[in-house]
Each structure stands twice: as C-alpha cells, then as structure tokens.
Amino acid sequence: MKKFIFACNFKMNVVDVEKYMEAMKDENYDNVIICPNFCDIREYTKLNKSNKVFIGAQNVSEFEKGAHTGEVSAEMLAKIGVQFCIVGHSERKKYNTETLIQTNEKVKRLIENNITPIICVGEELYSDPTKQEEYAVRYVLSELNEILKDIDINKVIIAYEPIWAIGSNNVASSQHIKTVLSAIKKYTNVEFTLYGGSFGEKNYEEIAMIDVVDGALIGGASLKPELICKMQKRVKELYE
Ligand code: PEP
Numbered sequence: 001m002k003k004f005i006f007a008c009n010f011k012m013n014v015v016d017v018e019k020y021m022e023a024m025k026d027e028n029y030d031n032v033i034i035c036p037n038f039c040d041i042r043e044y045t046k047l048n049k050s051n052k053v054f055i056g057a058q059n060v061s062e063f064e065k066g067a068h069t070g071e072v073s074a075e076m077l078a079k080i081g082v083q084f085c086i087v088g089h090s091e092r093k094k095y096n097t098e099t100l101i102q103t104n105e106k107v108k109r110l111i112e113n114n115i116t117p118i119i120c121v122g123e124e125l126y127s128d129p130t131k132q133e134e135y136a137v138r139y140v141l142s143e144l145n146e147i148l149k150d151i152d153i154n155k156v157i158i159a160y161e162p163i164w165a166i167g168s169n170n171v172a173s174s175q176h177i178k179t180v181l182s183a184i185k186k187y188t189n190v191e192f193t194l195y196g197g198s199f200g201e202k203n204y205e206e207i208a209m210i211d212v213v214d215g216a217l218i219g220g221a222s223l224k225p226e227l228i229c230k231m232q233k234r235v236k237e238l239y240e
Helices: 017-024 038-051 074-079 090-095 100-112 129-147 174-188 204-208 225-239
Strands: 005-009 032-035 054-057 084-087 116-121 157-160 192-196 215-218
Touching (some): 005 084, 005 157, 017 225, 032 038, 084 100, 116 129, 129 174, 174 204, 204 215, 204 225
Parallel strands (some): 054 084, 084 116
C-alpha cells in the first residue's frame, strides 16, 4: 500500500514536543518526518523512539567541518539521529542568498552521511498566468539540472513548492501539481516527490489523491500536531 509522506517544516517556530507526544499517543507515525529548529532536534528524537516518527533538519552546511562559524555539519546531524534534511528552501534562497551550487554541495554532504535530502524547487508567479504551468516545468527542471549534478537520484526526495503558494493560502491546482511533478519524475527518475505550499485541512484529501504526489512538505499546518495526526489517519483510510 502506498504511504503518503508528511514532512513537517516548523521553520523558526517552537512546537512543544509534549504536544506532539499527546496527539500521537500510542500509534506509530512512520510516514511522518518532523523538522524542528536545530535546538529542538534532540528533544524530538523521543518521538522517533515512541512513535517511529523520522527526524529531519531544515538546513545543513555545505562544508564538511572547520572554520565556518554558525554552521552545522551533516556529520553532526547524523550523530544526533537526523535521517532527513530540507535543502534549498525558497526562504533560504531569498533571505540567505543560497545558490544552486551550494544546495548541490549540501546534498552531497548529506548523502555522504546517510541523511536523505529533501530538495526544494519552485517558481515565482509568471507574468502571463495562462503560461504558469509551462513556466513552472521549465524553471524547476533547470534548477534540478544544477542541484542534481553528480548526485545519485535514488538517494533524494524532491519537493515541488511553488513560491507563490507558500504560506499564502493560495494552493496550486491539482492539474498544476500533476503536470509539474510528472515532469520532475519523468526527467529525473526520482521515486519520491512531495508537494508543498499551503497544504492543509482544506486541500489535503484532493492533493493526496494525485497519483504522482508521494507526500507533502508542510509549513504552517505542521505547527498543529492534532491536524497532522488527523490528516495522516484520513489519508491512510483513503489509501486502503
Ligand atoms: C514551506 O515553507 O515549506 C511550506 C510549504 O509552508 P506552508 O505549508 O506554510 O505554505
């Protein structure tokens, strides 16, 4: 049976691990990846033990080690139990000027340390709305062309996050998501693709039913543990 991945990106927010513990009670959530801020990762490893949840990080250094003040290496993340890591998020590109070359290096460091990168790609709004889909495909494939240089495609997950859909309540249409994710799968051969951008209570059932969607990268809605649990249970039912 297909499993739908819920990758939760808390961003620079704090969600008390006890709230997740309470919401998850005794069930397993082995298709949920929680990516808290760096300081809370160790706390969240509790959930990995009790509920089989996977632990992720939101960023990593492109360097192995050394004089890089403020950076956290992939080896350090692996040591504390991180199994997944988001890279190339549009907020890092926008506010931290992360380049595609840096993202490519980060992916390499993660794979060297047996951490699965969740590679984010996505386009801005195009001047002609009737050509948004076409533009999106061209844009994300050109990003992936750089990011995936010398990378084993079997070791990564790709998250398609249209920038205009992130935190905007302006979710992409099912048709749009299907077109872009199909193109990503076709041209890269990647097995797992996620959709991200205002995914939540109002749209999760429809998105989960798109055949090329293997899961979601979730910002705002992931700050509500009960909602994540509710969506996870319902999607399981839909897949049965
Ligand atoms: C994100 O930032 O990765 C994201 C998808 O955020 P939101 O779900 O809030 O749109």
